[in-house]
Amino acid sequence: MNYMLKNGFMPYDAPLFMDEVMSVVALLPLLVIFAISQAKKSRFDLHRKLQTYIYVVGMIFILYFEYGARVMGGLSQFLDKSPINHTFLYGFLIFHIVVATTTIFYWTYTIYFGWKNYKKLSPREFKYRHLKVALPTFIGIVLTSVTGILLYIFMFVV
Numbered sequence: 001m002n003y004m005l006k007n008g009f010m011p012y013d014a015p016l017f018m019d020e021v022m023s024v025v026a027l028l029p030l031l032v033i034f035a036i037s038q039a040k041k042s043r044f045d046l047h048r049k050l051q052t053y054i055y056v057v058g059m060i061f062i063l064y065f066e067y068g069a070r071v072m073g074g075l076s077q078f079l080d081k082s083p084i085n086h087t088f089l090y091g092f093l094i095f096h097i098v099v100a101t102t103t104i105f106y107w108t109y110t111i112y113f114g115w116k117n118y119k120k121l122s123p124r125e126f127k128y129r130h131l132k133v134a135l136p137t138f139i140g141i142v143l144t145s146v147t148g149i150l151l152y153i154f155m156f157v158v
Contacts, residue, residue, distance in 0.1 A: 012156040017068035024061045025148040055111050078155040096147040103140030110137045
């Protein structure tokens with residue numbers, strides 16, 4: 001797994017795994033928007049499959065990121081090199097982690113609810129209850145993506 005620690009493909013001093021994860025994090029909201037657009041076109045089966053696929057790939061990349069961060073000894077070595085105020089930076093990292101972790105739980109529940117209740121509830125009831133949890137999930141995905149991109153910028157670009 002040493003290839004993960006080699007220089008990445010972006011023009012910054014980041015390891016490969018960070019560039020790979022950053023690419024997925026940046027695309028994630030766009031992929032979810034595309035999946036949502038399928039539901040708006042009444043392509044519900046495609047929507048469920050796309051959302052599930054995006055979720056699974058997202059979870060794989062989270063595990064990949066966590067493994068890479070552990071192999072490197074944690075992110076503190078990158079955060080400490082940043083010219084940004086360290087108190088702010090570590091606080092921002094904690095905020096990102098809280099938002100990302102909460103989003104994972106919401107997203108997991110949203111996927112589970114969708115698969116479990118799609119055929120059980122009336123279309124109107126399903127839509128109402130699904131949107132109630134799906135909207136905060138989407139907001140969490142966007143916030144996780146934005147804060148993840150900002151952390152990458154704070155660690156490697158600034």
